[in-house]
Amino acid sequence: MTTPAAPATPPAETPALHVEVDGSPVADPELLATLMSGYGHFTAMQVRDGRVQGLGLHLDRLDRATRELFDRGLDGGRVRALVGAALEAAGRRDASARVYVYDGARTVVTVRAPFPPDRTPQALRSVTYWRPAAHIKHLGGFGQTFHGEAARRAGFDEALLTGPDGEIAEGAVTNIAFWDGTSVIWPSAPCLAGITMALLAPRLPSTSRRVTLADLPSFRSAFVTNSRGIAPVSRIDGVGLVVDEELMDRVYAAYGAAPWETL
Template sequence: MAELNGSPISLDHLQALALTNYGHFTSIRVEDGHVRGLFLHLARLARDCRAVFDVDLDLDRVREFVRRAAPPSGACVVRVTVFDPALDLGHVGSDAHPQLLVTTRPAGALPLPAMRVQSVVYTRDMPAVKSVGLFGSLRHRRNAQRAGFDDALFTDAESVISEGGTWNVGFVKGDQVIWPGAECLVGTTMELLRQVHPSSTATVRLGDLADFDAVFATNIGIGVRAISAVDGATFPETHPVIEQLRKEYTEIPVDLL
């Protein structure tokens, strides 16, 4: 399903998104018409719209379109992409009138098996914004997969770990969770977990990995997914804290769309 402002999207509008590729989005896991952290998704859309287009977003309209797109039962992922079809490469500085593209896809079963990641020096443009410009992230994901890994883990030139290609990373020491103290996109799953499980934030470098008992990734599509290897460093595919995080996440109260 793909609708622009509640109506089927035209080829011209899709072409504008594909060729100019300027905008932002959020992906929402909907289960039986309910969402965990709906307020976080809406706040992200509002914040990013102001940062990317210098205008305010009608969040009631967003919620209406998401509600229409999501099936009443079962699980799916609804993506809300905010872009202006009238902006093109030569006139991207014009006053913007952002439109709402709502698409859906099936939601995968959770939990997913552990994954292996390859570190790479890379920082996304405007890391705090969930932008549609994913070329760099996907290029590094492709390179990692062709090297035998599942995904890429980003660091800066000083080996400070920030985030994965489309997910946050967390580290386990004892019963504590440590989130990287680096500029990144704070995902809704990460934010919700910070509210229900003891955690702290610290600078984590690749050279610090031996100090941790387990590593995991989070986003709405993968939930809480163990990371079994970062480059040549290995970690358990299961760990009590990771299992506890999964349990705590599923117990978070849901919001009705």
């Protein structure tokens, strides 16, 4: 006698996700879970009169990282439309805008008041830490935030990320460049190629090579760059650096020469 086959076990259903924030249920918990996953990437830009310096570089960055993380592209025209719509909804032509990309190419745009450029000389504290997947402007930057906050509590402005042997990569939220009196030297260690850095490098006598903390006394000056602007460096740990006004005027002029692109 043949034994009847056991009925197939129905596939388990994924439990419904319930999320509350401060005691109130979230309308779309799946979306919130995606945003809280920490897996994604972003770009940050300063918008002036509806235009952005290096807009094409921002769009290329978003597309490359989306392909690497999620195996799909991100249409630049759609990004421009989303940022433009967010600016219009916020009633702003000048703004600090960010574009975040999550799993499934979910795209989030944030808009806030523009950050005025801060050219105050910066004091940096070196720490032994390099960002994972440093070439991506990714989310989940606990390490760099942790070290940045610790540096500020110690009386510095930002952390400088270095390897175990003192090789310099980047600031916690900046790129760094050194001036030897002839060339601008960008460290060759793994780091994020920032948009401001990418706009400056071809407009200045630039080179890239290994730089360590032991090399600091050989440099006259240094400066840091990010989406908020450019600032000179006055010291790294206990090593003082000259704030070279002539150099900085040259750097600011080079950055000012970068064209603005309309969203």
